[in-house]
Amino acid sequence: MEYQLVDAGLWSDYELIDSGNFEKLERFGKYVIRRPEPQAVWGKSLDLKEWNSANARFVLDVQNANGEKGRWTRRGSMPDSWTISYNHDEMKLSFVLKFNTFKHIGVFPEQADNWNFIYDNVKRISSPDCNVLNLFAYTGGASLAARSAGAKVYHVDSVKQVVNWAAENQLASKLADIHWVVEDALKFVKREIRRGNKYSGIIMDPPAFGRGPAGEKWILEDSIDEIVGLASQLLKEKDSFFILNMYSMGLSALVSENVVRSHFPDADTQCGEMFFADRAGRRLPLGTFVRFSR
Numbered sequence: 001m002e003y004q005l006v007d008a009g010l011w012s013d014y015e016l017i018d019s020g021n022f023e024k025l026e027r028f029g030k031y032v033i034r035r036p037e038p039q040a041v042w043g044k045s046l047d048l049k050e051w052n053s054a055n056a057r058f059v060l061d062v063q064n065a066n067g068e069k070g071r072w073t074r075r076g077s078m079p080d081s082w083t084i085s086y087n088h089d090e091m092k093l094s095f096v097l098k099f100n101t102f103k104h105i106g107v108f109p110e111q112a113d114n115w116n117f118i119y120d121n122v123k124r125i126s127s128p129d130c131n132v133l134n135l136f137a138y139t140g141g142a143s144l145a146a147r148s149a150g151a152k153v154y155h156v157d158s159v160k161q162v163v164n165w166a167a168e169n170q171l172a173s174k175l176a177d178i179h180w181v182v183e184d185a186l187k188f189v190k191r192e193i194r195r196g197n198k199y200s201g202i203i204m205d206p207p208a209f210g211r212g213p214a215g216e217k218w219i220l221e222d223s224i225d226e227i228v229g230l231a232s233q234l235l236k237e238k239d240s241f242f243i244l245n246m247y248s249m250g251l252s253a254l255v256s257e258n259v260v261r262s263h264f265p266d267a268d269t270q271c272g273e274m275f276f277a278d279r280a281g282r283r284l285p286l287g288t289f290v291r292f293s294r
Helices: 048-052 109-125 141-148 160-172 185-195 220-234 253-263
Strands: 003-007 014-020 023-028 031-036 056-060 070-074 081-088 091-098 131-135 152-157 179-182 201-204 209-211 217-219 241-246 270-277 283-293
Touching: 003 283, 014 048, 023 048, 081 109, 091 109, 091 141, 091 160, 109 141, 109 201, 109 241, 109 270, 109 283, 131 141, 131 185, 131 220, 141 152, 141 160, 141 201, 152 160, 160 179, 185 220, 201 220, 220 241, 220 253, 241 253, 253 270, 253 283
Parallel strands: 003 270, 031 056, 131 152, 131 201, 152 179, 201 241
Antiparallel strands: 014 023, 023 031, 056 070, 081 091, 209 217, 241 283, 270 283
């Protein structure tokens, strides 16, 4: 295992323009947005005029304890939603971006390298019964990547509105037939084990904290070992792949790697973190990953 730093700057429709003072300035398509970034502890390289010219800015609610909720302010003709695209080989994905009460707008662009990994592995497996399980699947970038390569995809998320958003992205990407599942991830995985089902690919991007549709509590540190262990019972022994991605402040990729290796002891894992470099060359870390294929 070699610890890797993966540059996710694979886009034409996304750019990290600047970062610093706990914020980041980004371009999504033709629009520039400004939002908080707790890991950008250094100073900004561009002047305040450049930052203030952003089309939209997210302002945190100082009374919100988790640091995610707040409000957006917009300038000029900034629309309520817009679409950006990402391409790799014959994979052509489109994402519908929107504003809400959280700082996220519907895509985590640093995941592009994982999407490439998913697409390439589904093509490598090239089997009519290649099926992929995407847990904590959010708006479906990984689901779209697997489906565009021809896999049968099961997209699991506990929030119905987010699954509906993923379905919009499926339509925008001119894809069809993803299986949408609104359910707690642990409950779904346990039921699949009882059914005797197996998957060619398993992807999970668990949050630090969350709740299922029936109020089930998810705390990353308490449950990550359990769900990876359950996933090891679902993954096919050959012609398969696995990805665990996390964005949780304070948890090293080595933590994830230890969890994965304990349940997949023979796996040849890749382990590290994704980053984007801004125009000044500062590399902003944006999540850890452990993955393997066999």
